[in-house]
Amino acid sequence: MQKELLNYLKKSGSLLKGHFLLSSGLHSAHYVQCALALKNPAMAENLGKNLAELWRGEKPEIIVSPAMGGMIIGHETARAFNVEFIFTEREDGRMRLRRGFEIKTQAGVLIVEDVFTTGKSTMEVYEVVKVGGGIVLGALSIINRMSGKKFYFPHRSLLNLDIENHAPEECPLCKKKIPLVKPGSRK
Numbered sequence: 001m002q003k004e005l006l007n008y009l010k011k012s013g014s015l016l017k018g019h020f021l022l023s024s025g026l027h028s029a030h031y032v033q034c035a036l037a038l039k040n041p042a043m044a045e046n047l048g049k050n051l052a053e054l055w056r057g058e059k060p061e062i063i064v065s066p067a068m069g070g071m072i073i074g075h076e077t078a079r080a081f082n083v084e085f086i087f088t089e090r091e092d093g094r095m096r097l098r099r100g101f102e103i104k105t106q107a108g109v110l111i112v113e114d115v116f117t118t119g120k121s122t123m124e125v126y127e128v129v130k131v132g133g134g135i136v137l138g139a140l141s142i143i144n145r146m147s148g149k150k151f152y153f154p155h156r157s158l159l160n161l162d163i164e165n166h167a168p169e170e171c172p173l174c175k176k177k178i179p180l181v182k183p184g185s186r187k
């Protein structure tokens with residue numbers, strides 16, 4: 001499965017090489033653009049099914065994902081579990097539920113992301129769920145590139161990629177004067 005998925009991600013252009021500014025502010029020689037892998041609805045559905053099968057814990061009552069990246073895969077994972085899907089989004093920099101979305105008190109929640117990069121957005125969703133009264137059962141993602149970092153709740157990913165992130169002041173690619181690209185900014 002891992003090899004097959006890796007091939008698909010490469011073929012769909014989801015795994016890029018260069019010098020990238022990540023949304024976390026860190027630099028990396030690799031960028032993962034899952035949106036390209038998810039533009040095929042049948043494949044998105046399939047990935048959601050695979051994620052649901054990967055989960056070993058209690059069946060969730062609702063799936064919560066951070067917009068934008070987690071929306072499609074979160075939706076498809078919710079479809080596989082046959083539960084509802086809602087998403088968090090940023091307002092004035094702060095992650096929150098909008099659009100009338102709410103979480104039932106004590107509802108079991110799975111957080112679903114496309115990529116775990118630093119884990120920051122997952123932890124932000126975690127806080128939103130907790131404040132909202134839900135219980136985070138765990139988190140799932142298509143790709144984990146956190147290089148060994150772990151959440152303190154159960155989490156699983158379809159593909160673990162060992163990719164280094166660099167602080168800008170320590171970035172070897174900056175030192176080599178390779179132009180920095182902000183992914184998504186290119187037309």
Ligand SMILES: [Zn+2]
Pocket residue numbers: 019027028166168171172173174175180
């Ligand atoms: Zn750099």
